[in-house]
Amino acid sequence: MVKKYTSMAYAKADDMLFGNAKFPVKTGLGLEIGAGYTTPEINYAPRPQAGKSKDKLIKEYERITTDVMSRMVQIGAPSIILETEHVEQMSNNPSWGAEVAHAQKTIMEEYHDEYGIKCALRHTIGDIREDRDFLQLRGDKYSVFLEAFEECAKSGADMLAVESMGGKEVFDYSILRNDTAGILFGIGVLGSIDMEMIWTDIAKIAKKTGTVATGDTDCAQANTAMFIAGGLLDKNLAHTTAIVARAISAPRTLCGFEAGATGPGKDCGYENTIIKAISGVPIAQEGKSSTCAHSDLMGNVTMQCCDVWSNESVEYHGEFGGTTVQCWSETLAYDCAMMNTALKLGKGKDLRDILALSDKYRDPQGYVVSYENAYRVGQAIAKDGNNNYLRAKNAALESCNIVEEGINSGKLRLTRFEINALAKVKADLVALTDDADKFMSESLTKYKQEVAVFRPENYGL
């Protein structure tokens, strides 16, 4: 049994700040995360043709690593994290991922030895537990999945992560049909069950290999909702619905830390400020410097409490200013220099508030993840921390309440459509039972019938 969070790590929201975590994490070559400074984390994708063979992939990652390390030294950046998000070939063939990790770490060690730059290598294993027709969360695929973690850890990766997909089959069906109960079931219940299983095992591998189990993100679900919602003029999904999915993702992501992960959580977990408030772990975040990957209406607010600042991902190719990884790591490094300067000057909280306020009223998603509101969602989760279903429902309802307050203040101005969608989601949530067993039973019946690819045995049900 994992130990669940039932209280807050921070006494109040104002105690949270970028570059500072209650429980800092030492990792890699001289790096400490959340220990009073922020660190850039560059993430990249190989060019399409690089996936054709193992040798091509290794060469591509060697180029990427050398480019980043050289640029960081050229501009005097004190620290850097490289995040290699596996392409499927690397996770399905664990030796490929391991060889890439080894090649990258060898280069990073050379730079550390020569220049003393603090650095660490994060490998994010792909969630390969799917075949063509179904999620296959347990069984043979799971064995390869865990092997990929262990091989990378043994070969040079300092930090282990994943963006897992438990619950996605029900979520994908539900989010396109405004089905609030399905969103809650997919992320908050099924996702949490899967998270507890995989992170218990990943944490064991990290302990055995002396590496850091960093955490997960609900990219597959909450970010899908965020991407579908899009910008202010997009008409694909209400942003008020998207923030409820996000709120539900926090108790799900928290399961990883309850099972043994220590942070820094993954960059694209926009739920991470909530996670930090409850757990005190350091967090990675992305925002304005991840526009190379996507647009999300939360360019600055996500920086408010980050310990690691990331660009999400950029395809490796040339730009006027160098290769993309050089350009974006440089941008990230200057962002971190600004935050670290504010900390040194004792102006950190002022900068934090400016960052939050510049996006807080832009969108209901930014409004809820603004740190003082994120803290409130955290409290709603911790209140029923031992019950995966109830805490997910609490988080969803609290996010609805927060958005309503924002609307009533006049500062968060939404369209009639968004307001109606919020009312619908809230009414759906209020109508749901407080009995987790009853909800589970009803949901199993309903989604087994409606979602052809949903297999309860994936979750031990």
Added chain:
Amino acid sequence: MLDLKLEDIDGILVRYNVALEKEMTPDEAAEELYPKDELIYPIAKSIYEGEEDDVVDGLKAAIAAGKKPIDLINDALMVGMGVVSKLYDDGIIFLPNVMMSADAMLNGIEFCKSQTTEVPEPKGTVVCHVAEGDVHDIGKNIVAALLRAAGYDVTDLGRDVPVDEVIAAVVKGKPIMLTGTALMTTTMYAFKEINDKLLEKGLKLPFACGGGAVNQDFVAQYDLGVYGEEASDAVKIADAILASGNDIEKLRAEFHKH
């Protein structure tokens, strides 16, 4: 925390969507578009509302009144879906409404088919797939639903589809268009392999690609590629093929926006 005054916020962001929101509610806008025929109206309205049972009830009533089941597909179900599509294109309703309406319409089509031995005539066949190595299929599912809702016969190959299986489906199905979606840069390279194999076989059909990391520059690198930025572009590209032929350059001129 520090806070902004209400009057200061407008200088930081502009809520263009609030300013542009239509006066009319979606229900009111739909009401203006429904056909007036008293047998067709309830079917069209039930499709807009995504009420599958009501669609079937409406179809039963229309059949009892003498309408032919096969005719109701085009004269009622497609008309109702046309209302939904127009409201979506106009930015009045959102994607989940379209998906629920599409479910209701497809349910209605199945009912009509069960009431007759006649075979409905689709607008054309489109083959949809997710690139080999890629299991992320929500984008493909949206594309397939929107195409079906627009009257196309969709061959959905699913996700993580081997290149040769795509080729075989194109050879067998003779589609007017192939679609491919991908999330990762290294999986979308399969699109180029598909393109090359199609050309080897002399199959020159538009290959509409989009999703995650896919961009217009990459898609334009191979001869058959037409980039779709939004899922709804798939329907627009298919409609353009029916209207004006499958000239790739013409399609690119229309759909390549960057």
